[in-house]
Each structure stands twice: as structure tokens, then as C-alpha cells.
Amino acid sequence: MRIAAPAALLPDKASETPAAVATVTTLPGHTLEVVSDSGEGAQRCAQIFGTVSAKMGNGIWTVEIIPAEIQPPPRHPTSASGNRVRIGTGAVTNWGDAADLIVAFNEQALLQRFRLGALADDAIILIEDMWATHADPQIRNAWDDAMEELGGRSFRFINVPMEEQCLTIVDNARLGKNMFALGLLTCIYGRDLDLVRDAIAQGFLKKAKSALQTNLDLFELGHRWAEQHIDFRIAVPAVKPDRAMVAMNGNQAIALGSIAAGMELCAMYPITPATSASHYLSDVFEKFGGIVHQAEDEIAAIGVALGSSFAGKVAFTITSGPGLALKTEFIALAIMTETPLVLVDVQRGGPSTGLPTKVEQSDLLAALYGQPGDAPHVVMAPATMEECFLCMTTARRIAEALRTVVIVLSDANLASGVQRFPRPEPSEHWLAQPLDLAPVRDGLRPYDWDPQRGVSPRIVPGQPGGMFTATGLSHDEASHVGYTPDVHERGCQMRSRKLALFQQMLEPPAVNGDPTGDLLVVGWGSTLGAIEEAVERARQEGLSVSSLHLRFLSPLEPGLKEIFQRFGKVMTIEINYSDDPTDPFFTSENRRRGQLCWLLRAHTLVDVDCWTRVPGEPLRPGQILQAIRESMPQGGSR
Amino acid sequence: MSDLCCSLLSSTPDSEEREWTISDYEAALARWCPGCGDHAILAAVQRMLEAEQLPPEQTVFVSGIGCASRFPHYVRAYGFHGIHGRALPIATGVKLRRPDLNVFVVMGDGDCCSIGAAHWIHSIRYNLDMVALMLDNGVYGLTKNQTSPTSPRGLPSNTQPRGAILPPLNPISATLGVANASFVAQTADWLPAHVFATLREAFRHHGFAFVRVLQRCPKYTENIFSTLVHDPGLVELMVHPDGVVVPELDRMFKNKVQHDPADLDAARRLAVSDGNVRLGVFYRNETHPVYEETRAVPARSAGEKLALLNTELDRYAV
Ligand SMILES: Cc1ncc(C[n+]2csc(CCOP(=O)(O)OP(=O)(O)O)c2C)c(N)n1
Numbered sequence: 039m040r041i042a043a044p045a046a047l048l049p050d051k052a053s054e055t056p057a058a059v060a061t062v063t064t065l066p067g068h069t070l071e072v073v074s075d076s077g078e079g080a081q082r083c084a085q086i087f088g089t090v091s092a093k094m095g096n097g098i099w100t101v102e103i104i105p106a107e108i109q110p111p112p113r114h115p116t117s118a119s120g121n122r123v124r125i126g127t128g129a130v131t132n133w134g135d136a137a138d139l140i141v142a143f144n145e146q147a148l149l150q151r152f153r154l155g156a157l158a159d160d161a162i163i164l165i166e167d168m169w170a171t172h173a174d175p176q177i178r179n180a181w182d183d184a185m186e187e188l189g190g191r192s193f194r195f196i197n198v199p200m201e202e203q204c205l206t207i208v209d210n211a212r213l214g215k216n217m218f219a220l221g222l223l224t225c226i227y228g229r230d231l232d233l234v235r236d237a238i239a240q241g242f243l244k245k246a247k248s249a250l251q252t253n254l255d256l257f258e259l260g261h262r263w264a265e266q267h268i269d270f271r272i273a274v275p276a277v278k279p280d281r282a283m284v285a286m287n288g289n290q291a292i293a294l295g296s297i298a299a300g301m302e303l304c305a306m307y308p309i310t311p312a313t314s315a316s317h318y319l320s321d322v323f324e325k326f327g328g329i330v331h332q333a334e335d336e337i338a339a340i341g342v343a344l345g346s347s348f349a350g351k352v353a354f355t356i357t358s359g360p361g362l363a364l365k366t367e368f369i370a371l372a373i374m375t376e377t378p379l380v381l382v383d384v385q386r387g388g389p390s391t392g393l394p395t396k397v398e399q400s401d402l403l404a405a406l407y408g409q410p411g412d413a414p415h416v417v418m419a420p421a422t423m424e425e426c427f428l429c430m431t432t433a434r435r436i437a438e439a440l441r442t443v444v445i446v447l448s449d450a451n452l453a454s455g456v457q458r459f460p461r462p463e464p465s466e467h468w469l470a471q472p473l474d475l476a477p478v479r480d481g482l483r484p485y486d487w488d489p490q491r492g493v494s495p496r497i498v499p500g501q502p503g504g505m506f507t508a509t510g511l512s513h514d515e516a517s518h519v520g521y522t523p524d525v526h527e528r529g530c531q532m533r534s535r536k537l538a539l540f541q542q543m544l545e546p547p548a549v550n551g552d553p554t555g556d557l558l559v560v561g562w563g564s565t566l567g568a569i570e571e572a573v574e575r576a577r578q579e580g581l582s583v584s585s586l587h588l589r590f591l592s593p594l595e596p597g598l599k600e601i602f603q604r605f606g607k608v609m610t611i612e613i614n615y616s617d618d619p620t621d622p623f624f625t626s627e628n629r630r631r632g633q634l635c636w637l638l639r640a641h642t643l644v645d646v647d648c649w650t651r652v653p654g655e656p657l658r659p660g661q662i663l664q665a666i667r668e669s670m671p672q673g674g675s676r
Numbered sequence: 677m678s679d680l681c682c683s684l685l686s687s688t689p690d691s692e693e694r695e696w697t698i699s700d701y702e703a704a705l706a707r708w709c710p711g712c713g714d715h716a717i718l719a720a721v722q723r724m725l726e727a728e729q730l731p732p733e734q735t736v737f738v739s740g741i742g743c744a745s746r747f748p749h750y751v752r753a754y755g756f757h758g759i760h761g762r763a764l765p766i767a768t769g770v771k772l773r774r775p776d777l778n779v780f781v782v783m784g785d786g787d788c789c790s791i792g793a794a795h796w797i798h799s800i801r802y803n804l805d806m807v808a809l810m811l812d813n814g815v816y817g818l819t820k821n822q823t824s825p826t827s828p829r830g831l832p833s834n835t836q837p838r839g840a841i842l843p844p845l846n847p848i849s850a851t852l853g854v855a856n857a858s859f860v861a862q863t864a865d866w867l868p869a870h871v872f873a874t875l876r877e878a879f880r881h882h883g884f885a886f887v888r889v890l891q892r893c894p895k896y897t898e899n900i901f902s903t904l905v906h907d908p909g910l911v912e913l914m915v916h917p918d919g920v921v922v923p924e925l926d927r928m929f930k931n932k933v934q935h936d937p938a939d940l941d942a943a944r945r946l947a948v949s950d951g952n953v954r955l956g957v958f959y960r961n962e963t964h965p966v967y968e969e970t971r972a973v974p975a976r977s978a979g980e981k982l983a984l985l986n987t988e989l990d991r992y993a994v
Contacts, residue, residue, distance in 0.1 A: 092994035284992035297985055300978075303773055325984055327976040331772065334798040338765040341758075341795075345738070345769020348756055349777065353769065371759050458994055464985050466978045499754035499770070499777055502733045507703075507748040507755030510741075518704065519749065 064273040067126035068227070069134040069158075072219055073151055074143035075112045076105050076119035079216030083141075084121030085456070086220055086237040090229050091123070092285040092458040095276030097130035098123060099567070100287075100456040101656060103151075104395045113169075113180070115150035122156070125227075127275050131422070131567025133455070135660040137161055139226070139272070141219045143200065144169055145184040152188055154655070160192045162270075164222060166215070167197035196268065198222065203263055207255050214256045221260020227272050231261070282461040288426040288452030288564075289315035292382055293322075295430030296354055298462065300469030301380070302328035303353035305342035307335050310394045311450040312358045312384035336361035340368040340381065347372070347379050348508060350473045350498035352434055354380035359388045359401050362408070369443055370409040373533065375508040376485065376494065378437035378444075380430070385449040385563075387654050396654035397450040399563050400614040402633040405445045406592050412530055414537045415443040417592040421566035424459035425589070426452055431468045438470075440536045441496055447591070449613075451564040451656045478504035483515045485532070492535030537593045544590060546597030551577060551584030556671050558605035560646070561612065562588045562634055565657055569611050572662035583666055591637070599642040606671040609647040610635040611662055616650040700732060701725045703752040708743060711894035713865030714811060718750055720871035721780070721809075725753075727872075728879055735778045738767040740792060742784035743818045744811035744891070761792030764799040764808065768967075771804045775968045778879075779806040786816045789825040789847055800854040800884060802967040807878045807885045810847060811865075813893035814900050821896045828900055848947040848958055851886050852940065858883030860943065860959045861920070864890040866905050870955060873920045882962050890953070904953055914946065914956030 072087075074080035081102065088100045101122045110117035124134045136158040142148035142165045151157055169181045204211035204218050217238065224234050238257060242250035286294070293315045296304060304323065306316045320330045333339035336357055343353035357365065362383045372379040385401045387393025405417050416436050420429045426448060433444040478497055484506040487494045494515075497504035506517045512526040513519055520526070549558070550570055561569045566587050573585045584605070588595060602608045612632040617624045631639070635648035649665040651657060701722040708714045725735065735753040739745035741760035748755025754777075758766050767781045788796050788810045799808065815833060816822040822835040826847065830839035851860050859881040863874040871889060878885035892901050904910050908928050914935040915921070931952065935942055937960035946954050976984070 089994060283994050284989055285994045286992045290992070294985070294988060297981070297988075300981070303769070305769065322988060324973045325976075326981050327973050329772075329971050329973060331768075331971070333765065334794050337762060338768075338795055338798070341762045341765025342769035342772065345756070345766040345771075346773040347769070348766070349736070349770040349774040351773040353773070367759050368762065375756070461989060461993065464982060464989075466982060469978050469981060499736050499774065500733055502731075505703075505732050505752055505754050507737070507757055509749070509755075509757040510759055511757065 060269050060271045062271040062273050064275065067124065068272055068274050069122065069124040069137050070139040071120060071122045071137040071151060071156065072141045073103060073118045073120035073147040075117050076110055078143050078212055080120035080143065083216040083220045084123050086234060087223050088123045088456055089285055090233045090237055091125045093233050094230055095278045096274055097126040097128050098285060098456065098458050099130040099133055101133040102454040113144050113146045115146050118147035118150040125274050127277060132571060132659060133656050135658045141222060143215055145181050149184045149187060162194045164196045164198050166200040168201040203259055204256060207259060208252060217253045217256035218260035221257045222264045225261045225264035226268060283458050284461045285456050285458040286423060287454055287456045288423045288448055290318050291423045291426035292430060292448065293319045295427040297326050298464040298468050299431040299434040301354055301434060302351055303331060303343065303346045305331040305333055305339040305353060305355050307333050307339045307361060309358045309361050311386055311453045312356045315356055336364040337368060340365040344368060344372050344377055344379055348377050352378050352438060352470055354382060356382040358384050358386050360391060362401055362404060366408050370411055370413045371510045372443045373413045373415050374510045376441035378441055380433045380437050380444050380446065382446045382448060384453045385447060387652065393654045395450060397564065397656055398613050398652060399449060401447060402591060405447055414534045415445065415592065416540065417445045417447060418590050419447040419563040420452065421563060421587055421589065422459065423452060423457040427462055434470060440493060440540060442536060447563060449564050475500040477502040484517045485515045487515065487532040491539045492532040541593035541596060544595050547586050547588060547595045549584050549586050549601060554604040555582035555584050556606040557583045557666065557669060558602065558608045559583065559585045559666065560588065560608060560610045560634065560638065562591060565611060565613065568657045568659045568662055571659035572666060575663050576666045581666065581670055594641055599644060602642055602644040607647065608644055609649055609669050610638065612648060612650040613652060613657060614650050615652050616648050696726055696729055698722055698726050701752050704749050706750045709895055713891035714744060716865045716868050717811060717871055717889055717891065718747065720868050720875060721751065723872050724875045724879060727876060730778050736770055737780045737782060738763045738770065739782040740787040742787050744782055744784040745787060747782040761787050762795065764792060764795040767806055768799065768802060768804055771806050772968050772971065781806060781808040783810050785810060785812040785814065785824045785826040789845060797854055800851055800886065801856045803856045803858050803884045803964050804967045805882055810888045811891040812888050813891045813897050815893055815896045817893050817896060831900065846947060847888050849944065852944050852947055852959055856964045857959060858961055858964050859885035861957045862888045862955050864955060865892055867925065869922050869924055870920065873922045877920055877957060881960060883964060883966055910952060912952040912954045914954050918960060919957040
């Protein structure tokens with residue numbers, strides 16, 4: 039990249055054409071995407087756009103569009119890389135249905151999004167048009183084929199000579215188009231120029247000044263081009279929130295949440311989509327007296343966390359499905375020895391290596407029941423980025439109070455999506471208590487269970503008089519190995535009672551919408567926003583629908599059966615696999631149902647139905663709305 | 677936090693003033709078979725704890741699963757009897773966040789060299805300051821006589837009744853081959869004085885001390901060590917002022933080799949048995965960085981943490 043002349047000295051090519059008179063459309067929300075080949079920086083462009091929008095007071099939700107490979111072949115549909123950003127006047131809780139506007143650096147990336155149904159019927163498409171006249175006939179043909187496939191619809195195409203424009207500033211336009219595109223979007227959506235410039239500068243703190251200037255110039259160039267050539271503007275009014283807000287993704291929230299919880303050790307082994315949390319922690323944790331330990335594998339990672347917790351410093355381990363599978367034996371050991379431990383599973387598509395970068399909610403039953411033997415423990419699922427932050431303190435506290443394992447189920451949608459939420463106000467009470475190494479009172483045993491509640495005081499190494507050997511073998515109050523029926527049954531009872539105790543401390547979940555009605559949809563995890571938006575739209579259509587979202591999956595929150603009985607029908611909405619009940623191949627006997635559905639049926643004996651999909655992307659509210667329409671007990675098309 | 681923890685530690689009257697005797701380290705009666713080498717090793721460990729005057733509450737024994745791994749139950753100290761092959765990660769977690777504790781790991785040969793092999797190799801690299809004992813009876817004892825990675829070739833077992841198919845792996849060579857190898861020694865259960873002296877050196881060593889203890893299993897592998905037990909001529913003692921010094925063995929063992937434990941090449945040569953079994957310290961090097969020290973970070977008070985966290989959150993302010 040050559041050093042660019044200051045922007046003011048550049049010939050202002052755009053000003054040669056007459057300035058367009060732009061019409062402004064004001065809308066409560068808009069959804070846009072930026073897609074490129076990976077390595078062209080569409081993600082950065084969209085991230086800056088999202089952050090600036092949040093800073094201006096818009097609600098935002100972003101979703102990453104990621105190819106599985108680091109360097110996939112260029113100009114191939116599977117290589118599309120970028121982001122969706124949904125902005126709104128109020129809070130935005132999900133990624134919406136389809137993009138109203140898309141900036142595509144090549145027609146193959148655009149085609150991919152089109153094929154996935156990501157574009158609204160009347161989407162505005164800003165596309166790099168250099169490919170139409172490319173010297174390589176294969177590329178020209180590919181462009182023509184794509185245009186034919188995309189033709190015959192109400193899309194509005196705007197050809198943008200990104201390459202040509204960027205080459206006036208840099209030698210390699212591949213590395214500059216993203217800033218040019220940011221300029222386009224900033225103009226179209228009337229974003230605050232200074233906020234954008236600041237955000238660009240943030241990315242160059244550790245780099246050469248000249249590089250920053252080049253990027254700023256490219257940005258201004260794009261902005262000017264749009265001013266001159268684009269005849270519409272989109273205004274999504276922002277309301278300045280009445281309190282401080284932050285915007286971050288769920289993995290950053292989990293990382294910061296673990297700090298707020300006072301944890302000092304994250305033991306992990308790299309796995310998508312969990313790893314970015316530990317990248318971020320690796321950067322900042324040591325300032326807080328904590329460390330990230332990259333272990334030799336997932337088994338070792340949880341073992342190290344367990345050892346630390348046993349020694350009095352509650353630690354956590356973070357992983358995804360394949361890693362959860364490997365950690366199974368240690369989870370059971372922690373439960374058996376009643377060693378507090380927090381395990382975060384950022385779910386991706388499975389089984390096996392599955393869809394490494396894509397969202398799914400298929401680990402629920404593995405998290406609940408994956409451990410051979412009876413292994414009661416807590417499973418919880420944050421539904422928003424804010425909850426990702428808060429749940430870490432909750433999880434640590436539960437783990438310590440109950441001396442058990444808490445599994446936190448996040449997912450790829452929460453992990454990499456950015457949402458705006460009220461700035462947490464951490465307090466000293468959230469932090470783990472300092473290690474107390476006071477001598478153990480005479481006669482106190484390591485498992486002196488409260489016979490009613492199953493809880494027992496925790497003794498940690500270093501406490502005089504407390505010496506005991508924790509063991510995964512069946513054991514009595516003194517941790518002495520015992521295989522007799524009474525010892526084993528008593529141990530099982532005590533470990534189980536803790537969950538009942540905890541369940542009694544939970545509130546029944548709130549019903550979103552009327553407390554009674556025709557249909558209740560039940561969800562968990564990252565689908566909260568999409569479900570509630572769909573329910574809202576269904577209610578506007580006059581349908582009698584409410585929803586309920588579970589945060590605790592083990593133990594289940596109280597009162598479910600009673601709530602379910604107030605509705606004509608109960609149906610879960612989940613991102614995991616279930617057999618299609620409209621396929622005559624399946625009967626109600628052989629149909630495999632969604633994982634939460636399975637759980638709720640067993641738990642409540644209510645005939646809960648499910649609507650589940652595994653598209654490798656977040657559910658869309660419109661999709662859920664359609665499912666609701668079709669599932670209404672009376673008058674539905676089912 | 678650490679201030680509080682330190683003041684609590686130093687105010688522990690027991691650890692400062694009390695003199696610990698062998699009986700302070702005795703817990704449940706060991707339930708190994710009569711004649712099992714583990715009994716002698718346990719006794720030597722307890723003697724060593726006494727000799728070093730380690731406060732039981734400041735001492736943690738971590739084990740996996742197997743006959744050998746029952747060890748922590750028989751020592752009065754803190755213990756963690758874990759899962760098969762995974763003692764080292766647990767011990768790593770303990771030592772990493774509680775460097776004030778004395779950590780001992782006890783594994784069987786299946787535990788360490790088979791199911792736990794990844795952790796064994798990587799623990800050598802991490803080089804935490806702890807002692808790892810591998811009680812090597814050349815067989816899977818607890819599960820009743822299956823071939824182990826250290827079973828001599830040809831040794832029949834229930835899974836390889838026509839004799840162990842593969843040659844055994846050499847745990848000493850393997851350990852010496854790993855980056856950061858810090859302390860590597862070998863001893864034998866039937867020489868308690870040697871076990872004691874070796875353990876003491878291992879404990880005093882600053883870094884990860886790997887000790888393979890040749891251990892007789894009277895039930896399944898009596899024969900593999902019986903010639904050694906009865907013919908000290910087959911054993912070669914490695915002697916050096918920096919190694920294990922056991923004067924009472926001097927007369928018994930005619931076979932001695934001067935070996936400076938600083939010499940890694942010589943250690944690797946000696947580790948490869950040419951008929952003789954060598955006991956003593958193969959290698960000792962305290963210059964490798966110790967993981968819990970490399971990773972040590974200053975503790976923060978609650979107030980400091982909150983202030984820093986607020987600064988961090990501000991980076992996400994919109
Ligand atoms: C995951 C797992 N696999 C297998 C076992 C069964 N098992 C228990 S001990 C053991 C081997 C014991 O041999 P070794 O480690 O050499 O110790 P020893 O009993 O000889 O002291 C095995 C295979 C287990 N407990 N857990």
C-alpha cells in the first residue's frame with residue numbers, strides 16, 4: 039500500500055458529476071449486510087457501522103457471516119464473509135428476517151446470500167461492478183449468470199465502481215474497499231462522521247499513522263461518492279437512552295462476566311465458537327490477577343479448572359460441543375466430589391465436528407444427561423448478551439453454594455453477535471469471597487450433608503484440621519470410600535436434594551403476553567428476541583399467542599405444568615433437529631422431538647409439541663411467525 | 677485477597693510450632709495386597725513428609741485411578757483421588773492457583789503412560805514445582821492383569837495371553853526427551869532407603885520431579901522384578917553428590933556408575949537399559965522456568981478489580 043496524499047489534495051472525481059438530490063425515508067428499523075471474500079474486511083466495515091449506530095443511540099444486533107475456512111477460494115459462494123447489522127430506533131433483539139440493503143464486493147457473495155433467502159424482495163443492492171467488464175471471460179460469464187439468477191425480482195441494483203475509486207488512493211483495492219463501503223453506508227444512513235472516524239482510528243492504535251490516514255481517505259472517498267451518486271437516504275431515528283449503554287458480543291460478555299464474578303482462572307482448549315472469549319481474556323485477564331491456561335486438550339482443561347476449584351479458587355472452562363463430549367468424565371467427577379465448577383459451552387452445529395462456526399442448540403440433553411451415572415447439576419442458558427455477562431456471577435455463586443457443576447449454554451449466535459445493552463454496574467459482592475483458610479471446626483467432615491437440603495460446608499486445602507481425600511468413588515460424610523447400599527444411596531440422595539433446594543429458590547418464569555391463550559411457545563437461549571418479535575407480530579394479527587423463555591434447564595423453573603395448562607397448546611421453538619410431523623413417515627410414536635420439547639414432556643406430562651430447524655443460522659422472526667400461524671390449535675393450516 | 681490469605685497462613689499455629697511425627701501422616705489402613713510394593717512406597721513417602729516436616733494441611737496428594745492411585749486415602753493430608761489418567765491436570769490446577777501448597781501426584785503405569793500419556797508429556801513441559809510418582813508394576817493391577825505400556829515384551833496377561841505383543845515404552849527415556857525435563861529419577865520399592873532418599877531429592881527439587889518407582893505386584897508381575905530383587909548385581913546405582921546418596925546401600929551394590937545429573941546426554945544413554953536397571957537421579961536441572969511462577973500475576977484487591985473492570989467496560993460504552 040503506498041502512502042496516500044492527504045484527502046484534500048486528491049482530485050475530487052465525484053464532484054464532476056452533478057450532486058444527486060436525495061430523498062430521505064424515515065424508518066423504525068433497517069437491516070443491512072456487507073459481504074465480501076474473506077480477507078477483504080467486510081466484517082470490520084459492518085462492525086464499525088454497528089458500533090457507531092449504537093453510539094448514536096440506535097439499538098443494534100449484528101450477526102457474523104463466516105466461511106468455515108480461513109482463506110477460502112475467492113469469488114465463490116461459500117466464501118462469503120461479512121456481517122448483518124440490524125439497527126432500530128428502540129432495542130433490537132434479533133437479526134430480523136431479511137436484509138433491506140446489502141453491499142457486496144462481488145456477485146458470488148451476493149448470490150450466496152440470495153440463495154440463503156437473506157435478501158428482502160425489494161432489497162437495495164450496492165454491488166462492485168468491476169466483474170461485469172473483467173478481462174477474464176470466465177469472470178464475466180459468472181457475473182452474467184449471477185445477474186440472470188438474481189433477475190426478475192424487485193431488487194434495486196446500484197453499481198458501485200469500488201475498485202476503480204479505491205485505486206485512486208491505494209495500489210491494492212482489495213485492502214481498501216471495506217473503508218470505501220463504510221463511507222457509502224455512513225452517507226446513506228446519515229451516520230455521525232466523527233464517530234466513524236474515531237472508530238476507524240481505534241483499529242489503528244498499534245499501527246502506522248500513514249495506514250490510518252489511508253483508511254480515513256478511503257472512507258471519505260466512499261462517503262463523497264455516495265453523496266454524489268446515491269439518491270436516497272435512510273433515517274432510523276435514534277433515541278438517546280436514559281442510561282449508560284455498552285455494546286459487545288456474547289463471548290466478550292462472558293469473559294468480562296467471569297472477571298466480574300471474581301474468577302481468576304480460565305482453563306481452555308481452542309475450539310470455535312468458544313475461543314474468542316479466551317482470546318479476549320488472554321488480553322486482559324492478567325491485569326485482574328487472573329490467567330488463561332491453554333491446556334493440552336479439553337480433558338486437561340477441565341481437570342485444571344477442577345484442581346483450582348478444589349484448592350479454593352473457583353475456575354471455569356469454556357468449550358463447544360466436541361469439547362463438552364471430552365469433558366464428560368470430569369464433569370461427573372466434579373459433581374461426585376462436590377467441587378464447584380463452571381463450564382461454558384458455546385454451542386455450534388453438531389453432531390461431531392458438525393458446523394463449527396454456526397449456531398445450534400443441540401447440546402441441551404448432552405449437557406443435562408451426558409454424564410454416565412446419576413449426576414445432578416445445574417444447567418442454565420443466557421438469552422442475550424447482557425445475560426452472558428450476568429450469568430457468570432450467578433453460575434459461580436450457584437456452583438459454590440451448591441458445591442456442584444454449573445453448565446452455561448451459550449451459542450454461536452450470542453458468541454459473535456453484538457448487541458447493545460445497559461452498562462452493567464458490577465459490585466464487590468459479585469466477586470468471589472477471598473480464600474478463607476481458618477482452621478476447620480473439630481469434627482466437621484467434608485460431606486456433612488444437611489439431610490434435608492443436601493448441602494455441606496466446603497473445606498479447602500490449607501485449612502488446618504480439614505484434611506480429607508476427595509474421591510470419585512462412592513463415599514460417606516468423611517469421604518471414606520464405601521460401596522454399601524446405604525452409603526451409595528445416601529450420596530445420591532444428597533447430591534440430588536441440592537437441586538430440589540435450588541429449584542425452590544427460583545421464581546416461576548414470566549409469560550410474555552396474556553397468561554392464558556390458544557398457544558404458548560417456549561424457547562431457551564439465543565432465540566429469545568426472534569421468538570418475542572414473532573409473538574408480537576402474531577398478536578397484532580389477532581392470534582392468541584404468548585411465549586415463555588427458560589433460563590434454567592436443570593433444575594427446570596417452577597410452575598411450568600400449571601402455566602402450560604392455561605394454554606390450548608404448548609410448542610417449543612428450538613434450533614435443533616426434530617422429525618417433521620407433517621411427513622407421513624413419522625408417527626407420534628417414532629417422531630424424534632426437539633430437545634427442550636423432550637424435556638418438558640417428561641417433566642410436565644403435557645403433550646408439548648415442537649417446531650425446530652437446523653439452518654446453521656439464527657431463526658428469523660418471520661419464520662417463527664409462520665410456524666405460529668400454522669400451529670394455532672384452531673383454524674391453523676395443520 | 678492475598679494479604680488476607682497470607683495472614684491466615686502465617687497465623688496457623690500448627691504449621692509454625694508443631695513437630696510432625698510419622699503418625700501425623702497416617703490415615704486409613706492401606707488395603708493393597710500383602711506383599712504389594714505400594715506399602716513400602718507409602719511408608720517411605722510418610723517418612724519423607726516427616727523428614728521435611730510438611731504440615732499435612734499444606735500438602736496435597738493427587739492421584740488417578742488404579743491400585744497405586746488409592747495412595748491419597750492412606751496419607752493424612754489433603755487428597756484428590758481423581759479419574760483414570762487425569763491426576764496431572766488436577767494437580768496442575770491446584771498448584772497453579774495455590775503455589776503455597778506442596779503437591780504430590782501418584783499414578784500407576786497405565787494411568788501415566790497410557791490413558792494419561794498426553795498429560796504426562798505436557799506436564800513435563802509445563803514444569804510446575806511438584807513431585808510426580810509413577811508406581812510402575814508393569815501391569816494393570818486394579819482391573820486384574822491386563823497388559824500395560826511398560827509390560828515387558830512377552831509377559832502374558834489376560835488381554836495378551838500369549839505375551840505382551842509390543843516392546844515396553846521406556847518412561848525415563850520418554851521423559852528425558854521432552855522439553856523442560858527438570859528432574860528424572862528411578863528407584864525401587866524393595867530399597868526403601870533409596871526410595872526415601874530419591875523422594876527427598878525430588879521434593880527438594882524446584883520444578884517438576886518425575887520419579888519412576890519399580891513396584892512389585894505379588895499377584896500379577898512377581899516375576900518381572902524377582903531377579904532384580906535377588907541379584908543386586910543386576911542393578912546399577914547411579915552415584916553423584918548431586919544425585920541420591922544412600923550410604924547404607926554402598927556395600928550391597930557393587931555395581932555403581934558415576935553420573936552427574938547435569939549431563940543430559942549421559943542421562944539419555946543411561947536410561948536405555950543394556951541389561952542393567954539403573955537407580956538414582958538421571959537428570960536434574962533447575963534452570964527451566966517453573967510454570968506457576970511464569971504465570972504468576974499480582975493479586976488484585978476487590979477495589980482494584982472493580983476499578984479496572986469499569987475501565988474495561990468503558991471501552992464498550994456506546
Ligand atoms: C476412563 C477409564 N477407563 C478405564 C478404567 C478402568 N481402569 C481402572 S484402573 C485401570 C488400570 C490400572 O493400571 P495402572 O494405572 O497401571 O495402576 P495399578 O492398578 O497397576 O496400580 C483401568 C484400565 C477407568 N477407571 N476409567
